[in-house]
Amino acid sequence: MSDTGGDLGMVTCDVTATMKYVKRGEKSTFYAGDRDRSYWPGEEHEVTIHDMRPDADELALERNGFVLLDEPGETQDYAEKDQLAAYCRRTEAMVQRLTGADKVVSFGPIVRTNATGTHGHNQPAFGAHVDYGAKTVADYTRDLLPAEEAEERLAKRHMLINVWRPITMVESAPFALCDARTVKRQDLFPSEIIGGLGGVDRSLWGFNLAWTPGHKWYWVPHMQPWEVLAFKLFDSDDDAVQFTAHSAFDDPNAPPDAAPRQSIELRTIAYL
Helix, strand or coil: CEEEEHHHCEEEECEEEEEEEECCCCCEEEECCCHHHCECCEEEEEEEEEECHHHHHHCCCCCCCEEEEECCCCCCCCCCHHHHHHHHHHHHHHHHHHHCCCEEEEEEEEEEECCCCCCHHHCCCCCCEECCCHHHHHHHHHHHCCHHHHHHHHCCCEEEEEEEEECCCCCCCCEEEECHHHCCHHHEEEEEEECHHHHCCCCEEEEEEECCCCCCEEECCCCCCCEEEEEEEEECCCCCCCCCCEEECCCCCCCCCCCCCEEEEEEEEEEC
16 A cells, blocks of 8 residues: 655555564563674564554654654764764753653664664664663663752653654665554563663663564654654653554565665653
């Protein structure tokens, strides 16, 4: 099923693709910089990945776990220190507007590409996962804030939100999100990430997703640099929608000469 996408003049569509899940009951150990060492026992399932653009106005962070935003960027070079710092501040302000948070901090900006020869840290992650949970959010809060403030913030509601943006139009290794309402806690299994986010010293802790028939996946075909995905990975409110699983996948309709994907993601912690 396909149609022509508005002013963009491009084909938009649902797609059937292979999604890699973790085997039920398995804990994984993922070496971000040396992926051949990882223990990530996976299994593949064919899933339908829905085009989210037609439903973008109906998506909500507290209902679906993610939103698609129109946020034109100003950054020309994400490798340049000052430009990257400015991007982080603008992204924090965007998340503050989105959530109404009292304070937002960020950490772990990563530029990813599937270009040949890319270091493991910067390759797209193929496998349904939720980056981090309560322990890693608390660890980074204590890293980034003064000790007394950190404990005060952690005692109140806080959430981890990832912000994902293409640097150029996505032609290969696109990004998929699973509607968080369809992610059940009994389908999440522990993941230890060693050397993640550019080689931090301590382990990072999150989850991988095991397959169940009810998952509903979404993507943004030919996603553009002014389009941004913000998605919730953790919420200290146990009753709130959270655990938005996500993964790169191979688009079966991508041409053989499709350009490598280039994207940047930034983790933010919003303190309400």
